[in-house]
Amino acid sequence: MSYERPHLRNVEGYVPGRQPIQTNVIKLNTNENPYPPSPKVMEALVQVQAEQLRKYPPPLATPVREELAQLHNISVENTMIVNGGDELLRLAITTFVDPGVTIGLFEPSYSLYPVLAEVNNSPVVRIPLSDTWQVPAHAAQALNKAQAKLTFIVNPHAPSGTLLPITEIESLASQLNGVLLIDEAYIDFVDPQLSHNVVPLITKLPNVLILRTLSKGYGLAGLRLGYALGSEQLILPMLSKTRDSYNVDVVAQTLAKQALMDQAYAASTWENVRKERNKLYNNFKQLGLSCPESQSNFLLVTFPQGSAMARRVLSGLEQRGILVRYFDTQGLQDKLRITVGTAEQNQRLLNGIEEILRESLSIMRKDSVRA
Numbered sequence: 001m002s003y004e005r006p007h008l009r010n011v012e013g014y015v016p017g018r019q020p021i022q023t024n025v026i027k028l029n030t031n032e033n034p035y036p037p038s039p040k041v042m043e044a045l046v047q048v049q050a051e052q053l054r055k056y057p058p059p060l061a062t063p064v065r066e067e068l069a070q071l072h073n074i075s076v077e078n079t080m081i082v083n084g085g086d087e088l089l090r091l092a093i094t095t096f097v098d099p100g101v102t103i104g105l106f107e108p109s110y111s112l113y114p115v116l117a118e119v120n121n122s123p124v125v126r127i128p129l130s131d132t133w134q135v136p137a138h139a140a141q142a143l144n145k146a147q148a149k150l151t152f153i154v155n156p157h158a159p160s161g162t163l164l165p166i167t168e169i170e171s172l173a174s175q176l177n178g179v180l181l182i183d184e185a186y187i188d189f190v191d192p193q194l195s196h197n198v199v200p201l202i203t204k205l206p207n208v209l210i211l212r213t214l215s216k217g218y219g220l221a222g223l224r225l226g227y228a229l230g231s232e233q234l235i236l237p238m239l240s241k242t243r244d245s246y247n248v249d250v251v252a253q254t255l256a257k258q259a260l261m262d263q264a265y266a267a268s269t270w271e272n273v274r275k276e277r278n279k280l281y282n283n284f285k286q287l288g289l290s291c292p293e294s295q296s297n298f299l300l301v302t303f304p305q306g307s308a309m310a311r312r313v314l315s316g317l318e319q320r321g322i323l324v325r326y327f328d329t330q331g332l333q334d335k336l337r338i339t340v341g342t343a344e345q346n347q348r349l350l351n352g353i354e355e356i357l358r359e360s361l362s363i364m365r366k367d368s369v370r371a
């Protein structure tokens, strides 16, 4: 006897990257910021009062939203705080997509999207990206034809790290009949010289909903805090109807405000990540490995020897206490997604990969001599 709703029986659920209890592993598998949050965040944490915990938190998280409005130069009404960006993905579905109605996504991308669609009992229309991770020209047409009421796009793209220019995003959004949720989980790591800012689109296009998170850029994945930016038309029903009444706790609200106020500190971590990302990119090339140019805090590394080698490196690194991410899905099987770590972590990663490649290639050569 099963009590689940029938359509949930075959849902597999989201499989997150490993989060080991041991602290001595080098975690390059879930794209956390390698640097801790601002010291101001830690000071505010120590100063949390019992009285704040006794009472309910500000229901609309207005103090944090005011900070966001200032940061992005928009109105408070165009912002909303969520319990991690993942909550916004679910809220967008609950608010804009009836069960049975189609959700659009690009492939490959964040593997949580299709899981959430399944939970809603929504069919999914999957638009394959090109070999260079570009959105195909017919995408909007195909999504409209499938009557997608909501489409997810992640930019910078995951797992490749590549960035679509604003013009492409705008063109897609302006052609779509449904809502376009632009998942900007990794936006903070984009090179500032590119002046990439899609936020002004929310005043031009009422169907654009932007997801941001403090998990990656602000070193606060454990806090669970994300936010939405969009037209009032999109924000208001989520804010006043579908979200949990106190969806973000008082500690998260307090610390998020401090983190957002200390832009200088956060930006210094982004700059370090970019420097290390560029170093890693060159080092991978020297090892004969290729990866697309990433505007994110990870690199998608291709092993020209194929999927057996990618898996060999995955397990070889694991034996050395270094976790990276492998996706056993079509088009990604000869690749590893590797988070940019600190300079020291990256050096250990490179040493490990070099050793594993050397060992594996000499074993393969011996095998071919025997054969």
Ligand SMILES: *Cc1c(COP(=O)(O)O)cnc(C)c1O
Residues within 6 Å of the ligand: 031, 083, 084, 085, 086, 087, 110, 154, 158, 183, 185, 212, 213, 214, 215, 216, 221, 224, 225, 226
């Ligand atoms: C990390 C991430 C999110 C949101 O993560 P939260 O920790 O829930 O804020 C959303 N989309 C992508 C692609 C991500 O990698």
